[in-house]
Amino acid sequence: MKLAFVLDRLDSIKIEKDSSFAMMREAASRNHQLFVMQQGDLVWKDNRVTGFCHELILLDPIEEKYRWYQEGAAEAIPLQEFDAVLMRKDPPFDIEYVYSTYLLEFAERQGAFIVNSPRSIRDHNEKIAITEFPQFIPPTLITRQESLIRSFLEMHQDIVLKPLDGMGGASVFRVHRADHNISVILEMLTHYGTRTIMAQRFLPDISKGDKRILLIAGEPAPYALARKPKPGETRGNLAAGGIGTVQRLSERDLEIAKTIGPLLDKRGLLLVGLDVIGDFLTEINVTSPTGMQEIAKQTGFNVAGMMVDALEKRIHSRQ
Structure with a gap:
């Protein structure tokens, strides 16, 4: 397969924990061809959406922090020529992000397979989206x-x-x-x-962790990454210093995931990250959910493999 990733700058990616890197590594292990581009490389030109892409070769072994890859020369490739284009640009979800979803949606109409669906990314604000499921929210x-x-x-x-x-x-x-x-x-x-x-x-249960539950093609990975706040802090986010501990999904976690997952999958949201504190859903992350590597390292469960399996299945169903 020929896969393109829309990412932040490659030298900004923390490969020891980045989920995009985990997916690229898994795809490369299956001999899929990888390409990368940044948000600004998406253009409307000659009546189609093109990406100014670089072929990506992952180095093995990795030479140093910023020498984990080799990039080919820039190529202008219409997005429908890829088997899939994965939108993995991190927020903020600003007006430039919105413009990118417009371009990606037009590419979708021309036959490109975009993950996640650009329209559904726009329609699911990661905070407000929980209001569709009042039975689960605080x-x-x-x-x-x-x-x-x-x-x-x-x-x-x-x-x-x-x-x-x-x-x-x-x-x-x-x-x-x-x-x-x-x-x-x-x-x-x-x-x-x-x-x-x-x-x-x-929610006092934040002390037990802000659980990240990954949904892939509507199905939850069997483990959640519980991000526990550091002392003196109320935020569990890893970016705010939280400590990640992996745990099996509870019955309530499964109830939430099994209810929400199939619905979001039908909307073209192949990869989703639910945030759950205690028994309550607090966010639905659809832009660039992470947590794959932490789960894999602590349990051995290959979440990136589950994602690439789902991606291959969807691509084959389109052919």
Whole structure:
């Protein structure tokens, strides 16, 4: 197969934990041909969507941190000539990201197979998407109105506030009823009432970990990566210093995954990361879910292999 990955700069990728690298390594082990491009390499030209791509050769053994690959010369290749194009650009989900999804969606109409579906990526804000499944979520408020947020805080006493376009735990605040900084926090997060944010009741089970459950073709991997906050912190995100511990899915985890997975798969979301704290769904990650390498290292379960299996099956079904 001929696979293209839309990524951040290769020299910025942390290969010891990056899920895109795990997928590329697995695909290369099966003799699939790899190409890479950045977001800015996607262009509309001559009535089709083209990627200015580089063929990628993974080095074995890896020579050093930034010498794990060789790149070929840039080639202009229409996206429909690949067996699959995997959109793995990390957030922020800004206007440039939206423009990329428009280009990828047009390539899809020309016959390209894009993972994940660009329209579904646009339609599933990673915070707001949970509202489709109210039976699984904690008490949640989405608003830009300070009075409503203050009333929500008064009701629940201890809440978490977060922007709708953040990642890695950035700008996430835990606020208590007696917090003297609530006004300035709300001013900053809502930009004085001009930006919508999310408020959720604080979940004490965060101390046991913010579980990342990976869904592949609608089915959950059997293990979750529980990201536990470091001392003095309430965010479990690895980017915020959380410690990742792998555990088997609980009955509740499976209930959530088995309910949501098939529906998202039908929408073209082949790879999804659910965030679950205790028994509650808190986010649905559809841009570039990670956690594959941590699960593989701690359990031996090859999540990247599960992903490439699903990718091969979908490609063959299209032929």
